[in-house]
Amino acid sequence: MSSLQPVRGTHDLMGEDARRHRHIVETFREVAELYAFREIATPIFEFTDVFERTLGDTSDVVTKEMYTFVDRGGEQLTLRPEMTAGVARAFISNGLAQDLPIKFFGHGPMFRYERPQKGRMRQFHQIDAEILGVPEPQADIEVIALAHHVLSALGLGDKITLELNSLGDVESRLAYRARLIDYFSAHRAALSEDSRMRLERNPLRILDSKAAEDRPIVEAAPAIAESFNAASREFFDAVRRGLDALGIGYAVNPRLVRGLDYYSHTAFEFTTTHIGAQGTVLGGGRYDGLIETMGGPATAGIGWAAGIERLALMVTPPPESRDLIAVVPVGDDPAVQAAALALANRLRRAGHAVDQGYRGNVGKRMKRADKLGASRALILGESELAAGIVQLRDLATGEQRSLPLDAVEAAFA
RNA sequence: GCGGGUGUAGCUCAGUUGGUUAGAGCGCUAGGUUGUGGCUCUAGAGGUCGCCGGUUCGAUCCCGGUCACUCGCCCCA
Numbered sequence: 001m002s003s004l005q006p007v008r009g010t011h012d013l014m015g016e017d018a019r020r021h022r023h024i025v026e027t028f029r030e031v032a033e034l035y036a037f038r039e040i041a042t043p044i045f046e047f048t049d050v051f052e053r054t055l056g057d058t059s060d061v062v063t064k065e066m067y068t069f070v071d072r073g074g075e076q077l078t079l080r081p082e083m084t085a086g087v088a089r090a091f092i093s094n095g096l097a098q099d100l101p102i103k104f105f106g107h108g109p110m111f112r113y114e115r116p117q118k119g120r121m122r123q124f125h126q127i128d129a130e131i132l133g134v135p136e137p138q139a140d141i142e143v144i145a146l147a148h149h150v151l152s153a154l155g156l157g158d159k160i161t162l163e164l165n166s167l168g169d170v171e172s173r174l175a176y177r178a179r180l181i182d183y184f185s186a187h188r189a190a191l192s193e194d195s196r197m198r199l200e201r202n203p204l205r206i207l208d209s210k211a212a213e214d215r216p217i218v219e220a221a222p223a224i225a226e227s228f229n230a231a232s233r234e235f236f237d238a239v240r241r242g243l244d245a246l247g248i249g250y251a252v253n254p255r256l257v258r259g260l261d262y263y264s265h266t267a268f269e270f271t272t273t274h275i276g277a278q279g280t281v282l283g284g285g286r287y288d289g290l291i292e293t294m295g296g297p298a299t300a301g302i303g304w305a306a307g308i309e310r311l312a313l314m315v316t317p318p319p320e321s322r323d324l325i326a327v328v329p330v331g332d333d334p335a336v337q338a339a340a341l342a343l344a345n346r347l348r349r350a351g352h353a354v355d356q357g358y359r360g361n362v363g364k365r366m367k368r369a370d371k372l373g374a375s376r377a378l379i380l381g382e383s384e385l386a387a388g389i390v391q392l393r394d395l396a397t398g399e400q401r402s403l404p405l406d407a408v409e410a411a412f413a
Numbered sequence: 414g415c416g417g418g419u420g421u422a423g424c425u426c427a428g429u430u431g432g433u434u435a436g437a438g439c440g441c442u443a444g445g446u447u448g449u450g451g452c453u454c455u456a457g458a459g460g461u462c463g464c465c466g467g468u469u470c471g472a473u474c475c476c477g478g479u480c481a482c483u484c485g486c487c488c489c490a
Contacts, residue, residue, distance in 0.1 A: 005463095005481065060488050064414080082490085114488070115414080116481095126490060194487070210486080258489095269490090280490060307490030330448050366450040374450095381448060395450065 009114070009122025019320065020312040021125065024154065025107050028127045031150045032105035035142065037129060040104040042086035044111075048076040054085040054262055054290055065112040079111035083128040084262075084287065084303055085294075091132055092296035100133030100299070107308070119278035119310045129284075130303030132291070137235055139302050140266040140286060141242030147282055147304055148248050151270060154315050160270045160281060162249065164240070165256035167204075167264050168224065168232035170289065176227035177203060187217045207255040223254050232265070239266055262287040266302065275313045282306035325412070326369030326395075327356040330381030340380050343390070343408065350409050370395060378408065 006012060013021055029039070048068050055062045067079035080086055087104055096102055107127040114120060129146055131139040144162070151160055167173050180203045188196060192211035199206065207218055228236070243250055250268075258267045267285035275281075284304020291299040325347060329340035344356045355372055357365040362379070369377050379391040379400075390408060393400040403411055 008481070065488080110490080112489080116483090117485085118483075120489075124490070128490095205488095277485060278490075283490060305490060310490060326450095328449080362448045363446075363450075368450085370450040377450080379449070383448090391449085393449075398450090400449085 007122070009116040011121060011123075016317060017312070020315055020317045021308055023317050024308050024311050024315060025127065027153050028105065028107065028150050031153050032129060032146065034149070035103070035146050037103040037105040037146070040087060040090065040106045041108065042080075042083070042090050042106070044109060045077045045079050046086055046089060048078040050085050050089050050294070051078050051081060053294060054088065055082070061112060065114055067111045067113060081110055081112045083108070083110065083126060083305055084130060084290070084301075087128075087130050087132075087303075088291050088294055088296070088301070091291060091299070092294060096132070097297045097299060101139070102132050104130045104132070117278065118276045119307065119313055121309055125308040126305040127308060128303065128305040130301060132301045133299055134302070135288065135300035137238035137242065137266075139300070140239045141246070143284065143302050143304060144239075144243060144266075144268060145246055145248065147268075147270060147284070147306070148246075150306075151282065154311060156272075156281075156311070156314055159274050159314055160272045161251060163253040163256050163269045163271060164243075164250045165253050165267045166224070166228070166232065166236035166239070167257070167267055167285070168228045169235070170264055172224075172228045172232040173264060176222075176224050179222050179227060180204065180206070183221055184217070190217060204257040207257055218255065225254065235265055258283065258285050262290040262293070264288055268304070270306075272314065275310055278307075278310055280307075281310045281314075320373075322353050322373075324353045324355060324372060324374040326365070326372070326374040326377040327354055328362060328365045328369065328377050328379045329356075330362050330379060330384075333382050336380060336382055336385055339385050339405075343378065343380065343405070346409065347412070350412070352412060380405075 011017075032039075048066070051066060052062055061081050066081055069077055071077055083106060087106070091097070091102075105128065107125065109123050109125050111123055113122060116122060127150070129143060131143055144164075148162065151157065168176065181199065184191065184195070184199050184203060184206055188199065190213060191199070191206070192209065192214050194211060195206045195209050195214050198209070206214065207221065209215075209218060225233070225236075240250075240252075256267055256269060263285040265286040265288070268283070269280045270282040271279045272281050273279065282304055283306075284302070286300070286302040288300045289298075290301055291297065327340050327344040327347070329336050340356065344354045347354045355369065355374065357368045360368070366377060374395055377391075377393045377395055379393060384390050384402070384405075387402075388405050389402045390405050391400055392403045392408075392411065
């Protein structure tokens with residue numbers, strides 16, 4: 001084993017793994033364009049402040065998972081742990097409030113200092129979709145429909161379920177939070193150690209605790225819907241009616257909460273039981289207060305992100321398909337070498353994939369052509385060159401015939 | 414950050430109750446075929462047995478630590 005190891009939690013992508021990633025990103029791009037989303041690519045690092053201000057100063061991501069460093073100019077920078085904050089920052093930086101509503105999709109690497117596990121890397125990749133400037137539930141519906149469409153286009157329709165909840169608007173959520181603190185404080189002694197911690201920092205998180213001792217207490221906890229005001233209730237109902245109209249099945253999970261602080265109203269996750277402990281494959285929600293928090297104009301927002309590595313664990317990648325032609329020069333006569341080079345160049349310019357081996361006799365080069373999966377070989381030696389022809393060999397059938405050198409493109413058209 | 418499992422060739426894995434030259438299959442290289450791939454036959458290269466330390470006459474094997482991977486917790490996509 002080499003002493004040159006990759007950084008913990010990072011991974012080299014090659015061969016089939018690379019194809020899986022590309023398949024996911026390309027499928028996402030195709031579907032997102034059907035929904036009239038436009039691509040955005042923001043920097044993979046931002047001023048640390050961009051994330052600290054938006055993700056909440058009690059969230060695990062901010063308090064212990066960020067890759068933060070000081071650059072040579074003395075700036076505090078952070079490798080992005082998620083995409084939404086960067087998109088929101090770009091929205092403000094570029095004055096996009098003029099163009100509302102706006103729909104963005106993007107993808108790329110994210111970084112979190114976590115203990116690596118199946119489907120959990122320190123550098124991981126997400127696909128991401130955001131709608132800005134639409135306070136109506138139509139945006140929630142569209143964004144969930146897009147997620148659902150992407151997952152089914154990836155062939156995962158029967159492996160995932162949609163869980164849905166509403167956190168209510170800010171007023172409702174604060175009211176609920178207060179009720180929860182009252183309730184859980186009364187049961188404080190019986191709670192797990194983790195949950196006692198959560199009581200201080202993020203009481204909503206106790207709701208999705210897996211600790212056995214928490215479960216009966218959580219079961220009897222007040223439901224969030226009881227704290228909804230009329231507007232919150234109507235908003236959630238509208239989202240559900242929209243999903244029903246689209247025939248998108250979901251399960252309301254009143255204990256579904258989001259880890260980052262900027263969410264309100266709709267929260268949703270697509271989950272699976274197929275990839276071990278990491279059940280969430282795609283998660284998102286509404287973040288109406290985020291852009292204002294960052295110093296921009298009050299702007300509604302909703303979006304989601306999905307982990308490409310997690311999707312890749314479930315996806316069947318399309319087979320590698322390419323029609324490759326091998327150009328095989330015979331011998332080391334300079335005129336032959338030059339003619340082979342020119343032939344390969346002509347074919348590439350005409351849009352054909354061509355491999356020309358760098359060395360070896362005909363046997364070696366044919367072997368390489370076979371290994372690369374070439375469908376045909378063009379064999380060119382001194383006698384062919386003198387006659388102005390080339391041998392065309394079909395590598396699947398073994399049939400071989402000669403062809404005028406200047407008729408090759410026509411034969412492949 | 415916490416708990417369990419695993420580290421032997423490029424890959425998948427044997428093996429040594431502690432003993433001198435650590436194996437297989439696949440892959441790779443070369444040759445049988447100096448102008449023809451797949452199949453086949455032959456030969457070869459490739460390992461500080463993850464790393465550091467301890468016990469021992471002797472450690473890849475036992476013990477401790479460490480690093481990495483992995484499963485779960487936490488968290489999240």
